[in-house]
Amino acid sequence: MFNTVYDVIVVGGGHAGSEAAASSANLGAHTLLITMNLQNIAQMSCNPAMGGIAKGQIVREIDALGGYSAIVTDKTAIQFKMLNKSKGPAMWSPRAQSDRMRFAECWRTMLEQINNLDFYQDNVTGLIFDGNTIVGVKTSLGIEIKAKKVIITAGTFLNGLIHIGDKTFGGGRAGESASIGITEDLVKVGFESGRMKTGTPPRVDARSLDFSKMIEQPGDDNPEKFSYSTTTKSLQNQRSCYMSYTSKEVHDLLRTGFDRSPMFNGRIQSIGPRYCPSIEDKIDRFATKERHQIFVEPEGWDTVEIYVNGFSTSLPEDVQDKALRKVAGFENVKFLRFGYAIEYDYFPPTQLTHTLETKLIKNLYFAGQINGTTGYEEAAAQGLMAGINAALSIQNKEPFILKRNEAYIGVLIDDLITKGTEEPYRMFTSRAEYRTLLRQDNADLRLTPLGFKLGLASKERMDRVQEKQLKTDLFVKFLIQTSVKPEDINPILEENNTAKISQSMKLFKIAARPQLNFDDVRKLKSVEAFVQENSIDREIVEQTEIHVKYAGYIEKEKNQADKLNRLENVSIPSKFDYTKVQSLSIEARQKLTKIQPITISQASRISGVSPSDISVLLVYMGR
Known part of the structure; x- marks a missing residue:
C-alpha cells in the first residue's frame, strides 16, 4: 500500500503539523500528513482565537515567511483587536476571534490544494529506527510507512490523561483517544521525557x-x-x-x-x-x-x-x-x-538543535507541545520551521535558523533548546531583548525576503515589501528635507499643548514630538500633498511614524544586536569536549556538555554559564 518512501512524514494534524506539512510540501518535499482524524485538522482545542500579546507577532512572522496561519485566521475571523495600542509600538499585538468550525475547514481546504502533500488517517503507534536514524513509522493497523524525515507534532495526545474531578480517563482531547507507543519508543532509544498539564474551560x-x-x-x-x-x-x-x-x-x-x-x-x-x-x-x-x-x-x-x-x-x-x-x-x-x-508527555527541548532536529536520532524532528510549549501560535511557528528544515536537509541545503534579533520565532526556538522548560512555555514580549526591532508591523520587512529566498513567499509578496520599504524611506526623506514655517505649524502645536517654534524647523524634528501624531502632521498642506501624490497608505504612514518617533531606540537595539551577532559568528566545534577546559566552572562544563551550543552567543544564554566562563571559552577558541 505505502511502497513509496516519503521525503517527510508529519505525525499529527494540529497547528504545528499543519504548518509543517504545508512548508515541507511547498518546498518540494513529498510529504505525508498522518493524523487520527482528518475531520479535526488544525482543530482549536482550547480558545477560538489567534494572536494576543507576542503571539500576534508570531502569527505575522509565520505569514511573512509564507506560512498559512494568518491567512486562515483572516478568512475565518469574527472579531479583530489590536491589543496594547496605549503603549509603544513594540507592544502592539494583533488578536482575532475565529469561527472554530470554519477555521479547521479552511485549513484542510488549503492543505488539500498543495500538490506534494498526501493525507492518511490512522494512529501512529511506533517509530522505526535504523541505528541512530529514523526511517519510518508504524500505525495501529500494523502498516509500516518509510520516510527520509519524520516530524512529530503530537500535541497533548502522547499518553494523554483527562481529569474531571475524581474521574480520570485516557484521551488526547475531549472525545478523542490518546496516542500510545511513540513515547515508549523514544524513551527506549535514550530520550528523556516528562509530563505537563494544561486545561480548558466549559x-x-x-x-x-x-x-x-x-x-x-x-x-x-x-x-x-x-x-x-x-x-x-x-x-x-x-x-x-x-x-x-x-x-x-x-x-x-x-x-x-x-x-x-x-x-x-x-x-x-x-x-x-x-x-x-x-x-x-x-x-x-x-x-x-x-x-x-x-x-x-x-x-x-x-x-x-x-x-x-x-x-x-x-x-x-x-x-x-x-x-x-x-x-x-x-x-x-x-x-x-x-x-x-489534561496530562501528557513532552520531551525537554534541550534535546534538539536549532533546526528542531533531535540530537540523539538523525532525521527526527519535534514541533509544538511535545517540546513543552503552550499555544497554537508557538506550535505553528515550530511546525513551520521543522517543515522548512526537513525539506532543506533533503535537498542538501543550508539549514534555516532565525536569530533572536530577527524574529520572535528565533527567540522561541533559542529559548527552548538553550534554556529548556519545566513548565508550558508561553511567548511574551518581555522574552525578546530586541522587541523594538521585532514589531508586528514590520514582520514582512524583516522576514519576507528570507521567505522569498526559501521559495515560500511569492514574488507578489516580495514586490509589495519592496514597495513598502521604498515608500517609507521616501516619506522619511521628505520629512528630513522639508522645513515648516512657524505660522503654518504653531496653531497645530498649540492645539496639542506642545511648545511653539519661533523659526523654520525641519518636519522630522517636529513629527518626532510625542505630543503629536501623524494625523496632526498631515494637517499641513505640504505633507498631505506629498501623501496623495505618492499614494502613501495607512500602513506606510504607520511605518514612517514609528521610524521617526523611535529612531533612537531602534538604532540602539540594532547596535546591541550587531554586538550579539559577533558572538553568533564565533562557532563552537560539534561534540566539543568541555572537560578539557579546566578553567570552566563545573556547572558550566555540565550544562555545556548537555546542551552542546553551536555558538559562543548561544553558550552565553545557558543558565549556569557565567560571563567568566564565556571569557574562558573565547580565549580557548583563539580570540
Whole structure:
C-alpha cells in the first residue's frame, strides 16, 4: 500500500503539523500528513482565537515567511483587536476571534490544494529506527510507512490523561483517544521525557445566558487583519465578546470541590501553564482577590457554543455547574461540555538543535507541545520551521535558523533548546531583548525576503515589501528635507499643548514630538500633498511614524544586536569536549556538555554559564 518512501512524514494534524506539512510540501518535499482524524485538522482545542500579546507577532512572522496561519485566521475571523495600542509600538499585538468550525475547514481546504502533500488517517503507534536514524513509522493497523524525515507534532495526545474531578480517563482531547507507543519508543532509544498539564474551560449554550448583565467587548472600530497578502480582507462586520466577573460566593462554591480536585489531591503532579492558570489555581494563589474576569467568547458566526475564557477548571462537574451559575449572566446556564485538565508527555527541548532536529536520532524532528510549549501560535511557528528544515536537509541545503534579533520565532526556538522548560512555555514580549526591532508591523520587512529566498513567499509578496520599504524611506526623506514655517505649524502645536517654534524647523524634528501624531502632521498642506501624490497608505504612514518617533531606540537595539551577532559568528566545534577546559566552572562544563551550543552567543544564554566562563571559552577558541 505505502511502497513509496516519503521525503517527510508529519505525525499529527494540529497547528504545528499543519504548518509543517504545508512548508515541507511547498518546498518540494513529498510529504505525508498522518493524523487520527482528518475531520479535526488544525482543530482549536482550547480558545477560538489567534494572536494576543507576542503571539500576534508570531502569527505575522509565520505569514511573512509564507506560512498559512494568518491567512486562515483572516478568512475565518469574527472579531479583530489590536491589543496594547496605549503603549509603544513594540507592544502592539494583533488578536482575532475565529469561527472554530470554519477555521479547521479552511485549513484542510488549503492543505488539500498543495500538490506534494498526501493525507492518511490512522494512529501512529511506533517509530522505526535504523541505528541512530529514523526511517519510518508504524500505525495501529500494523502498516509500516518509510520516510527520509519524520516530524512529530503530537500535541497533548502522547499518553494523554483527562481529569474531571475524581474521574480520570485516557484521551488526547475531549472525545478523542490518546496516542500510545511513540513515547515508549523514544524513551527506549535514550530520550528523556516528562509530563505537563494544561486545561480548558466549559463550553456553554449562548441561548441560556443573559448578556444584558455583562459588559460588551466589541472589536476595533477600524479592524486590521493578520496577513500581509492581498488574498484576505479586513472584517466588515464583527461579533462582540462579553465580560463578567466571579465573586466571593463563586470562590466559596469552587472551594467546596477542592478535596475532589485532581490538582489538590495529588492525582495531577505535572506542572501546568503559569500564565493561564485554572480558576481553582487562581483563587488558591490569589486568595485575597475577591473577583476574577470571565471573558465570554462566541465560537463562531452561527453557533450557540460559547467559550468561557478565564474559567479553566478540572473540578467535579457538579461544582462547575453550581459555581458558574453564580456568575452574573450565567444564572440559567446550560453546559455543552464541562471543563477538564489534561496530562501528557513532552520531551525537554534541550534535546534538539536549532533546526528542531533531535540530537540523539538523525532525521527526527519535534514541533509544538511535545517540546513543552503552550499555544497554537508557538506550535505553528515550530511546525513551520521543522517543515522548512526537513525539506532543506533533503535537498542538501543550508539549514534555516532565525536569530533572536530577527524574529520572535528565533527567540522561541533559542529559548527552548538553550534554556529548556519545566513548565508550558508561553511567548511574551518581555522574552525578546530586541522587541523594538521585532514589531508586528514590520514582520514582512524583516522576514519576507528570507521567505522569498526559501521559495515560500511569492514574488507578489516580495514586490509589495519592496514597495513598502521604498515608500517609507521616501516619506522619511521628505520629512528630513522639508522645513515648516512657524505660522503654518504653531496653531497645530498649540492645539496639542506642545511648545511653539519661533523659526523654520525641519518636519522630522517636529513629527518626532510625542505630543503629536501623524494625523496632526498631515494637517499641513505640504505633507498631505506629498501623501496623495505618492499614494502613501495607512500602513506606510504607520511605518514612517514609528521610524521617526523611535529612531533612537531602534538604532540602539540594532547596535546591541550587531554586538550579539559577533558572538553568533564565533562557532563552537560539534561534540566539543568541555572537560578539557579546566578553567570552566563545573556547572558550566555540565550544562555545556548537555546542551552542546553551536555558538559562543548561544553558550552565553545557558543558565549556569557565567560571563567568566564565556571569557574562558573565547580565549580557548583563539580570540
